[in-house]
Amino acid sequence: MLQIQYLRDHKDEIIKRLAVKNFKDTAIIDQVLELDQQRRETQRQLDDTLAESKKSAKAIGQLMKENKKDEADKAKEKTTELKQKSKELQERLNDITNKQQKLLLDIPNVPHESVPAGNSEDDNILIKEDGTKPEVSKDHLPHWELAKKFNLIDFDQGVKITGAGFPVYKNKGARLQRALQSFFLDSALEAGYDEVQPPLLVNEASGYGTGQLPDKDGQMYHIPADNFYLIPTAEVPITNLYRDMIVDEKDLPLKNSAYSACFRREAGSYGKDVRGLNRLHQFDKVEIVQVVHPGKSYETLEGMLNYIISLVEKLELPYRVLKLCGGDTSFAAALTYDVEVFSAAQNRWLEVSSVSNFEAFQANRMKLRIKTEDGKKQPAHTLNGSALAFPRILAALLENNQQAGKIKVPRVLVNYTNFEYID
């Protein structure tokens, strides 16, 4: 959510930058500012009325003590009138505030000035590409074939017990997943992230806090009986740990990591995108989150990106980094980098991480502020990134490392798997 003060002061610039995200509903911004004007005016009227009524009520107390009943009764009448007036003003103010709030929630975050215009992933900018793509021969198999051949993942049984997009990992497939979890969590710990294990279900307020609601309602699994949502990423519970908090500047940065299962409805996906592990309804991920001083968030973003790259390098996977264009940058993000690994048998790049700076957008929604040394308060900046998502890493590992009759496990994972080959 944008700060109303910021919107008031930089309206034209904001409209211009939102166009980069293909947000062209400028009428909504005019409406918000108009409502803001009304809000402040009504607030002022209400304050004055309440002040008068309060003064009058206090005077009555005094008159009662002095046994001046007639004067007290007179004052009561006056106060009753004032009360009626303030009640009306209060209702009007609530109405205006609610409308304004609702509209504000629908305005996306302003993209960073370096974000290029664009409509789709084709307009993303290649920042970096590194690593050696493996030689691919004709008998190279895609990961879903390998998973079957080596009995690592059972997609059909997943369909039976739940539905498509809910695979069952087995044997060395399951152990490899466990190895990834430990490797990613240990690495994050070493990089200074405090480990947490959050709930996988969150309430509505948390969904609004990080910006999934109301924008992505329908993408999350919802449990109506309790009005809970299954988390689409650990970003939601972790960042919301700091909702409604005022953090001392000297305690920054706050750094957390968490492993969690993630649940996404992925309505509308189809074709090769959902084949095998490429896109699932339930998957595993280690997420990293930081809460930082506004002056340091872009520096932090680069640091997080470099950390993520280091993981991919340790896994010996060829990768590339993209800066997302406006059209591909999510509702809540100001700047996002995607990290993709090359999956040899499919001959395609798979997104395994997305790291974003949300600036004050989430902090504003969830009232997460920092207190500076001179006692001033301002919204913090929040960031998060996948470090990393398991399924596509697994897909690339299987496809890229296949040899005659076996698959080689990268050296860094052998400590965790206790096997060198899948055979």
Added chain:
RNA sequence: GGAGACGUGGCAGAGUGGUCGAUUGCGGCGGUCUUGAAAACCGUUGAGGUUAGUAGCCUCCGGGGGUUCGAAUCCCUCCGUCUCCGCCA
């Protein structure tokens, strides 16, 4: 799930209708004293809105609603915590 108790400022804990945004203690910050520190003493110390403003004014005692001239204090409701019972990984 059933019965009962309770939710007050960073924490502890008063206040049960009238200048209470709230006694007090601890913690934090500033000062006196000290070579320095501790102790002691003095002062200060929540959040939001409006505003050029660290001036004034208004709002906030779990959330929402109600009674009243006036509510932290009474009523309703929701949420949460605790105790006992039941169930249970």
